[in-house]
Amino acid sequence: MKFIHISDLHLGKRVNEFSMLEDQRDILKKILTVVDEEKPEAVFIAGDVYDKSIPPIEAIQLLDDFLCQLSRKKVQTFIISGNHDSAERIAFGGRLMRESGVYVAPAYSGNTDSIVLTDEWGPVNIYLLPFVKPVNVKHFFEEEQVENYTDALRVAVEQMKVNPDERNVIVTHQFVTGAKRSESEEISVGGTDNVDVNVFENFDYVALGHIHGPQKISRETVRYCGTPLKYSFSEIHHKKSVTIVEMKQKGNVVIRTKELNPLHDWYEIKGSYMEVAEKSYYDSLDRNCYMHITLTDEEDIPDAVRKLQVIYPNLMKLDYDNQRTRGRKSFADVQEVEEKTPFDIFEDLYEKQNNQEMNEEQKQLIHSLIEKIWEDKN
CATH class of the missing domain: 3.60.21.10 (Metallo-dependent phosphatases)
Incomplete structure (x- = not known):
């Protein structure tokens, strides 16, 4: 069968x-x-x-x-x-x-x-x-x-x-x-x-x-x-x-x-605005892909999304990687937070506010509250 x-x-x-x-x-x-x-x-x-x-x-x-x-x-x-x-x-x-x-x-x-x-x-x-x-x-x-x-x-x-x-x-x-x-x-x-x-x-x-x-x-x-x-x-x-x-x-x-081969694939590219907008750069790419473009210019490019959508019509995401953005919280740290559970985030907040860890009774209470909220939400 x-x-x-x-x-x-x-x-x-x-x-x-x-x-x-x-x-x-x-x-x-x-x-x-x-x-x-x-x-x-x-x-x-x-x-x-x-x-x-x-x-x-x-x-x-x-x-x-x-x-x-x-x-x-x-x-x-x-x-x-x-x-x-x-x-x-x-x-x-x-x-x-x-x-x-x-x-x-x-x-x-x-x-x-x-x-x-x-x-x-x-x-x-x-x-x-x-x-x-x-x-x-x-x-x-x-x-x-x-x-x-x-x-x-x-x-x-x-x-x-x-x-x-x-x-x-x-x-x-x-x-x-x-x-x-x-x-x-x-x-x-x-x-x-x-x-x-x-x-x-x-x-x-x-x-x-x-x-x-x-x-x-x-x-x-x-x-x-x-x-x-x-x-x-x-x-x-x-x-x-x-x-x-x-x-x-x-x-x-x-x-x-x-x-399975999709109608549109997904693709990521990285470079300065002048690089990714250069015909010799994009000629070999499938520009109908859903695109994520990371620009490395130190200054924001005015109206970059609209301009690049002329070349990459399915541009889904545009961001920057430069000294200014790297000076903020690193992408790895952001990703780490996104992957944490709500309990982990609450536990971190509690420790920062109280300068101590939660005890077992408090942990059990928070777990039960979160689970109750989750069940009501769904």
């Missing part, structure tokens, strides 16, 4: 005020071409289908067209909601869509039934688990100890009653400990969203969403496929792809990827 694993489409996303819809429409067509070439039995869409819980109409229409084309190709499609989606909105019409081979995970209700596909080696049980937080799981299993994300996933998986002697697949959207993040991902408060990979030990393939760079976690069959498009300059060196999973008898799973 062959599956195609994609995730984090983020339909409707805007980056630096640039709409990604044209790029998303193009990449979905290319994914459909891969479907035609590979002829899989199923496609997994592992969450963050949209970029916002209330997506723009154009994004909804784009997904509708994509799902209709998959249905016409007689490909079973399995969809879960991610942390950017509204689980209830994603699930609307799910029971009707099943008749067309589109299976949409409902909002978590404490029950996760499997959908069974069959091939010459017997059944393959597919479980759809949307993005969940501890509070979602605790609501249905008050007698269980659910204090963190690992507890939540452990309890949610235990109630599935997975038969380890059969072939089992789970499609889910969580941050599994050890995954490498990108700037365009939402970092949870206090690092509390970590899930231990061992909760998935009874699954022959774990189709993960949430992390934008393709990667395996612990073993080959626990995998983030990554986004089909780049969504930040931290992803410049990512090779975007779809993941193709071929599952034969129990224990025999072959995984490969097929690269």
Whole structure:
């Protein structure tokens, strides 16, 4: 049995005020071409289908067209909601869509039934688990100890009653400990969203969403496929792809990827204004890329963005690297702050204001408050 694993489409996303819809429409067509070439039995869409819980109409229409084309190709499609989606909105019409081979995970209700596909080696049980937080799981299993994300996933998986002697697949959207993040991902408060990979030990393939760079976690069959498009300059060196999973008898799973070429790539250049505006400099570049330009001039160039957009029409970001900017807080320091959790930042502030560290009781109180705020926010 062959599956195609994609995730984090983020339909409707805007980056630096640039709409990604044209790029998303193009990449979905290319994914459909891969479907035609590979002829899989199923496609997994592992969450963050949209970029916002209330997506723009154009994004909804784009997904509708994509799902209709998959249905016409007689490909079973399995969809879960991610942390950017509204689980209830994603699930609307799910029971009707099943008749067309589109299976949409409902909002978590404490029950996760499997959908069974069959091939010459017997059944393959597919479980759809949307993005969940501890509070979602605790609501249905008050007698269980659910204090963190690992507890939540452990309890949610235990109630599935997975038969380890059969072939089992789970499609889910969580941050599994050890995954490498990108700037365009939402970092949870206090690092509390970590899930231990061992909760998935009874699954022959774990189709993960949430992390934008393709990667395996612990073993080959626990995998983030990554986004089909780049969504930040931290992803410049990512090779975007779809993941193709071929599952034969129990224990025999072959995984490969097929690269996706975007409508617009992402590129960074650095130099003085006169250098980057020189025809001999940009003649060899693909000027339709989404560009990040760093100017090294000591003085700001008046109206630099508008002038450079004549040459680089998709200029997304312009900044300076000179004595003045280096005299400020270094980029490395800024990046370090951006990567800190809210708890780390609060802890630093407390130490600076009080000239001492928080005690354990204070730390536990702040952790609980941050987690409560995070749950209310989402």
